[in-house]
Amino acid sequence: MSITEKDVLHVAELARLALTDKEKELYTVQLKRILGYVVKLSELDTKGVEPTTHTVPPRTAFREDRVLQSLTSEEALRNAPSSERGCFKVPQIIE
Amino acid sequence: MDITSLDIRALSEKLGKKELSSTEATRAYLERIGKVEGRVSAFVTVTPEEALKAASEADSRIQKGEDVTPLTGVPIAVKDIFCTRGIRTTCSSRILENFVPPYDATVVRKLKDAGAVILGKNNMDEFAMGSSTENSAFKKTLNPWALDRVPGGSSGGSAAAVAASECAASVGTDTGGSIRQPASCCGVVGLKPTYGRVSRFGMIAFASSLDQAGPITKSVKDAAIMLNAIAGHDPLDSTSIDAPAPDYTASLMSGVKGLRVGIPKEYFIEGMDPEVEASVREALETLKALGAELVEISLPHTEYAVAVYYLVATAEASSNLARYDGVKYGLRVDETGSLLDMYKRTRDEGFGPEVKRRIMLGTYSLSAGYYDAYYKKASQVRTLIKDDFEKAFSYCDVIATPTAPTPAFRIGEKLEDPLTMYLSDIFTISCNLAGIPGISLPCGLTKDGLPVGLQILGRYLDEETVLRAAWSYEEATEWHKRRPNI
Numbered sequence: 001m002s003i004t005e006k007d008v009l010h011v012a013e014l015a016r017l018a019l020t021d022k023e024k025e026l027y028t029v030q031l032k033r034i035l036g037y038v039v040k041l042s043e044l045d046t047k048g049v050e051p052t053t054h055t056v057p058p059r060t061a062f063r064e065d066r067v068l069q070s071l072t073s074e075e076a077l078r079n080a081p082s083s084e085r086g087c088f089k090v091p092q093i094i095e
Numbered sequence: 096m097d098i099t100s101l102d103i104r105a106l107s108e109k110l111g112k113k114e115l116s117s118t119e120a121t122r123a124y125l126e127r128i129g130k131v132e133g134r135v136s137a138f139v140t141v142t143p144e145e146a147l148k149a150a151s152e153a154d155s156r157i158q159k160g161e162d163v164t165p166l167t168g169v170p171i172a173v174k175d176i177f178c179t180r181g182i183r184t185t186c187s188s189r190i191l192e193n194f195v196p197p198y199d200a201t202v203v204r205k206l207k208d209a210g211a212v213i214l215g216k217n218n219m220d221e222f223a224m225g226s227s228t229e230n231s232a233f234k235k236t237l238n239p240w241a242l243d244r245v246p247g248g249s250s251g252g253s254a255a256a257v258a259a260s261e262c263a264a265s266v267g268t269d270t271g272g273s274i275r276q277p278a279s280c281c282g283v284v285g286l287k288p289t290y291g292r293v294s295r296f297g298m299i300a301f302a303s304s305l306d307q308a309g310p311i312t313k314s315v316k317d318a319a320i321m322l323n324a325i326a327g328h329d330p331l332d333s334t335s336i337d338a339p340a341p342d343y344t345a346s347l348m349s350g351v352k353g354l355r356v357g358i359p360k361e362y363f364i365e366g367m368d369p370e371v372e373a374s375v376r377e378a379l380e381t382l383k384a385l386g387a388e389l390v391e392i393s394l395p396h397t398e399y400a401v402a403v404y405y406l407v408a409t410a411e412a413s414s415n416l417a418r419y420d421g422v423k424y425g426l427r428v429d430e431t432g433s434l435l436d437m438y439k440r441t442r443d444e445g446f447g448p449e450v451k452r453r454i455m456l457g458t459y460s461l462s463a464g465y466y467d468a469y470y471k472k473a474s475q476v477r478t479l480i481k482d483d484f485e486k487a488f489s490y491c492d493v494i495a496t497p498t499a500p501t502p503a504f505r506i507g508e509k510l511e512d513p514l515t516m517y518l519s520d521i522f523t524i525s526c527n528l529a530g531i532p533g534i535s536l537p538c539g540l541t542k543d544g545l546p547v548g549l550q551i552l553g554r555y556l557d558e559e560t561v562l563r564a565a566w567s568y569e570e571a572t573e574w575h576k577r578r579p580n581i
Contacts, residue, residue, distance in 0.1 A: 007459070011458050011459045012455065014458050014462060015413060015454050016417075016420070017439060017442050017446075017455070018440050018443040020443075026448075027451075030452060031452075033513075034456060034514055035456075038405060040398075041403065041472050042468075044399065044479070046475035049476075050475070051474030051477070052528075055290050055304065055530025055555075056291045056530065061333035075197040076197070079193075079195060081424075081425070081427035082427065090422055091430060091431075091432070091434050093434050
């Protein structure tokens, strides 16, 4: 499976990255080399092997239904690059 | 007396006996930072005012004899990946350059509760991605033993700060070796606890199933003191282990007589530095002379660990780093175009090349058509690696290996070739994939005066045996007492 510049552009779009022409070229070469290395995993027969995604058994992250102190909206918005009337502000998305 | 040369244990004793105040100790460290930081660059942010305020509070605690712990009044530093309330937390990234968290990470809160004085935030590879601390958006940290070399990464700033005596200890994070590998390069002790033993709440996520916080210290005993302060269940982190943490300092006493130390044949590989191999083999002989039994073991899937790691870690990173979009916090670029243009330009300008490369790799391996061949396959091989350890631990109590295949390399040496850089973590990565604890401690110096690290891995949740073996070795040798001349 060889990665092409077209694949790199597609992946950059999915990852929300605007790449320069130089970056496109660089990542095509580097990803090709890295994927060429990781292909060694196909040497192993993993039929029937359960994947490990976590080393600690997953736990339901529910807590008791109690009202606890949380961040105020002012605190939550303090780091926002742009905010207005208690909301995060973004460029217009509806014409 | 040079206050900054003391380890936590010695400093704490002097503070307890009131031979020294925390304010004096903190001033001494701030002076030391002023003296060497221009050469080492181990900090992104130094917080003298907050540190002196915390020192004064610690002095008052000690004076009253209330809530005093072995860390009360001890000046430490934390990697800039931990959120600190009211203090800039950048993860060494442009995208978070001006981020000021409204809360403390649990690790930071626990250290503050224990009375520790936080001197500032250590430099790191951006978002903890790297093995050399050359990927920081702000500065390169240099190795205090040789200023033309890297300190290792990604907790290079934290390890260099301890080695250069800019703090008594520090806290780093380890996703594929990021505590142990820089500890090895800088001649200090670095402990990666079992995954889940220390809370990840408020620790900026890179690869959630691998990231683990742990201490970097001048001695094994100090590592146990630090672990006592930060270990334990945290309801704010659903991946934290709900089991009581033992007293890790109490486990240091019993020696290694009869302890079975596994030596994996796959960890002494062709291409590793001969001086590293010689130092580690000598360390194994020391353990044997102390009464440990050396047992040859096999971890047959070791050679696949780097490939598994770079698929799993980048897949998780591509998902975790999706949150940096210029909306809620951090950098925003381009107000003129569409929302999508803003996301893309913000992320392109905000992230450095290593972070982008990993996001690209992770997104690729999770994308339609490739998921089974890459991410799923890697997760299955991860199971085989985990099983290797389980089998090995039926023959031995701990596993001893070199921490890194070479001593600290020269700045820029591996920067152009990501794959060669990734292979620097070849001996540390499997431990994260399996979730088990591991420590690196100094076990030699090369003829060029560069530190070599011995790695000791243990069973799941068995930090006590890891610390016991490490401490026995440390007690029998002098390597941990050697300091760089800076």
